[in-house]
Amino acid sequence: MSDRHVRRSGDEYRDAFLTLLPLGQAWPKHAVDSVLWQACDGLCQYWGYVDGRAADLLERESDPRITVELLPDWERNWGLPDPCYTAPQTIAARQLALVARMTMMGAQSREFYINFAAQLGYTISITEYRPFMVGLDRCGDNRVYGDGSNPMFSDMFVCGYLPVYNPDGERVADGELSEYPNYGLGPDTNRFYWTVHVHQANLMWFRCASGQCGVDPHLRIGHAEDLECILARWKPAHTEIVLDYSGLTPGDPMAGTP
Known part of the structure; x- marks a missing residue:
């Protein structure tokens, strides 16, 4: 399934952050070996990770057919596992049971x-x-x-x-x-x-x-x-x-x- 959410890496966040800094000799934002550039690079890599995780939640975990990390939350909200019968054990079987419960008329x-x-x-x-x-x-x-x-x-x-x-x-x-x-x-x-x-x-x-x-x-x-x-x-x-x-x-x- 194609990713409908734009994912920005830590490098993209770093470049955008450096672009916002002032110009001048005190701001060596184009010098890769400078402390400023390396500090911005290290801090912005975290935002790239956060961006990717948010995209995971929006793209994958919001879809009950492919959710993995939030599958227990989906199941709890829809009353699964059903107390009447043995709960499915595999991720794929649990996803099918969830979709069946949500779409059952x-x-x-x-x-x-x-x-x-x-x-x-x-x-x-x-x-x-x-x-x-x-x-x-x-x-x-x-x-x-x-x-x-x-x-x-x-x-x-x-x-x-x-x-x-x-x-x-x-x-x-x-x-x-x-x-x-x-x-x-x-x-x-x-x-x-x-x-x-x-x-x-x-x-x-x-x-x-x-x-x-x-x-x-x-x-x-x-x-x-x-x-x-x-x-x-x-x-x-x-x-x-x-x-x-x-x-x-x-x-x-x-x-x-x-």
Whole structure:
């Protein structure tokens, strides 16, 4: 990146300072071996250093993408490192986390939560609920089979078309039976619950620097505590989240082998 700020060296400050001195034999400002010239040179080299450091702060440290010296100050002002998950260790990773925090636009859509979970390394899907609604639902088994379209819409609804999902909160595939679009004659508070299906385990591998032989296993498979913390903070205040880890099967390659 080109430097947009003019940097003046100590020599330039010295020459400018000598130019401002009076003329005459008592001011040998052009004699390099004079005490006056050498004194001005030594004093002005410091101002050249100060000028360069100021340019560093204005050019580099004011940009969160490349800041290094003021990175801790940037992080403190933006609430980093996030207490919900392990802080990045490298300078580059910390810069990326800072820019992500500064540019992130909050939302309450499925895509927002799914995409942020992907940034943390998790694959999730979401299921939303609602109570039975007369004129919109029907009695009996009101599930439908997918027809292969994306998104798949059910023609059973007489009051507009609504998307249909499978039990994992994903679009139903061709020939797949959907989830119940409602949960019968339940309370109207059903609409305030949503389920997050976590499809990827949190793998904690043994590390020589931090693990203890004979005590710590080769691999721990834990809950997505960092993801749960983030979701609890960013969920709509009037809703409650149900975490579903049932999709983590022993044969899942993402779960590893203990």
